[in-house]
């Protein structure tokens with residue numbers, strides 16, 4: 121019988137894109153992973169189930185009434201529990217529903233079906249159970265995923281950058297999009313994606329979540345300097361950061 125650590129994947133509310141990333145590894149990455157662990161449960165790719173896990177990866181936010189009991193049960197059966205992607209780490213795009221009162225939301229999404237009342241506010245997993253490590257991003261970066269797996273197997277705390285996207289953007293020698301009058305959340309968002317969006321003609325919209333102690337005052341100064349609206353900037357923050365208490369300190373739920 122295999123002595124390799126047992127790994128499982130579970131999904132809550134999300135698009136399953138992060139699980140797909142974990143499936144869609146390159147052959148080299150897949151051999152690398154399977155040499156280290158046994159995947160014992162993963163609804164997207166297999167029917168087997170297991171009773172306990174060394175590492176449980178959780179995709180998706182907690183946003184339905186039965187989710188809370190399910191995640192507590194998984195937590196109780198897992199040595200380590202790791203969030204997989206923005207939805208499970210910071211509630212992700214699902215948190216947009218938190219801006220609507222339940223009755224309005226049900227009317228908008230399921231008109232004529234008042235019996236559907238199973239949703240709650242969308243929360244990141246750490247708001248319900250203890251989380252040992254996180255993999256941010258929408259979707260996850262597969263190199264970061266494998267690095268986190270290896271660190272955990274070595275008993276190390278995985279290193280996820282705590283500096284902002286701007287650092288990577290400057291190292292890529294990009295012209296800052298603020299010079300073109302475009303908002304970018306890079307100054308307050310967690311690096312680790314190699315500033316992929318501003319490096320490819322876009323801007324950072326915050327999918328990796330805010331860095332600890334994000335310098336909001338400095339962000340406001342940048343907006344003022346470029347004569348941009350703080351209201352528009354806050355709208356962009358809302359796409360991924362509604363549950364982030366650094367950015368939105370007043371819990372209105």
Ligand code: SF4
Nearest residue numbers: 134137205206207258
């Ligand atoms: S973080 Fe993004 S890619 Fe991953 S499950 Fe959520 S919406 Fe999908």
Ligand code: SF4
Nearest residue numbers: 286289296297304306
């Ligand atoms: S484009 Fe965005 S990430 Fe790059 S330096 Fe400017 S604010 Fe920072």
Ligand code: SF4
Nearest residue numbers: 313317324325326327
């Ligand atoms: S640049 Fe920003 S939005 Fe783009 S992947 Fe990185 S953190 Fe996400």
